[in-house]
Amino acid sequence: MVVVDSDTSSIFRVRGPLELRCLLDSTDAQLMRQVISRTFVTLRSQVKSESCVLAVCNSSVIIWPNKAVYGEITPDTTCEDLCQWIQTDEQDNVGKKKKKNKKGFSVSVVNLRLMMEVTKPGPLPAPILSKTLKKSHFLRATLPMDCVVRTSYNDTVRDVCKRLLEALTNQLCxxxxxxxxxxxxxxxxxxxPLHFLLPDPKGLVTVVFPAGVHDKELETRRRELHQQFELPDDRPYFRRANAYHFPNEPYKDGYLRNPHVILTHPTLDNGKLYLVQGVYSYHHYMQDRADDNGWGCAYRSLQTICSWFQQQGYVERSVPTHREIQQALVDVGDKPASFVGSRQWIGSIEVQNVLNHLLDITSKIMFVSQGSELASKGRELANHFLTEGTPIMIGGGVLAHTILGVTWSETTGQIRYLILDxxxxxxxxxxVITEKGWCGWKGPDFWDQTAYYNLCLPQRPRIF
Known part of the structure; x- marks a missing residue:
């Protein structure tokens, strides 16, 4: 999950439909292409025309950028001042209905609606009706325009609008x-259009793909993008599952993502932080209308790991249910048929088998004879998060947890574990989850010092 530095920057995002309408009098491929191209030229001219309107969502601000008309603000209004006009969820929750937020809180994403005026000033001519009989094909499509620009709060609205219009024109091309x-x-x-967050300093980029075309059919295009942005071919960056999720949009499936990002990290002498890379969903007891309280903790940890591989674009299948996990273990010969539908526990070895069978993911297993030895595994765990970046499942006795990271000091050996429970x-x-420690930092005494533990360390596939 990416956190926008709300004190210094913001994302301006403009979305809205543009209607593509073509009257094709011929089925000749070349002529059809010419008509479609002319229609796109018309659409680009509309974006540059005085009829183009940008409405700031959750506010009364409406901007006519090509007429230099900015409604209730001025062209030199800064982005920071513009954000003060936006009604936020925090205001709604406390019943504030003011037009302008005078406290100056920050907004990380400013959403705008792209609209086109259809009425013109002045007297309109009388309508004329004519009738023409001929065979033709009417082609119509709604183009889902979606452009973003990154700004600082000192940028003016005039400059931002100019950049947004350029982005809309380029996207139409x-x-x-x-x-x-x-x-x-x-x-x-x-x-x-889809947005992808690339490693620094490249940042957020927008790519246009054909809707409904499978990622496998876009391999050539994705390879070109890897070359264009000088990205390695050992991990996916431009699969649809990697599309950037804006912080102001809820996830439709209801699962929390990356609850650890709001935590304060512990400070150790000469300590360094090593965290899970990317996005995962928090899976825990009693979700999905399944009563697994007391026996399903390893299943839930496995589901969290599966969600990581899904949301990083490595796999396309959905997160497996308890029954699917049990069936996979039967299919690989690890469990008898009676295991399906039971309430039996599983451990790290079973997690490894399921990942391999269902997702084609390999894992390393770390054996720890007693919990007290985990304090000496800082280097191995740090290296895992640095190179692989996947969540780790740890099981010992009858309990299973997910390790999301460590902070470790190479000089003192001190270590803290980021645990998702x-x-x-x-x-x-x-x-509740963060304040009550269900996702939180734990010391070496968190583990049973005399119990043995097995850790499943999933490996990242080298694909793109």
Missing amino acids: EMEKIALLHLSGATLIVPE PHYTGAEDLQ
């Missing part, structure tokens, strides 16, 4: 390329 490339007969595949039975309440 990319959409035209996609539309013509995937034109089949008189059928048009709708272009789909699957034994939680409550609602998806981030405050």
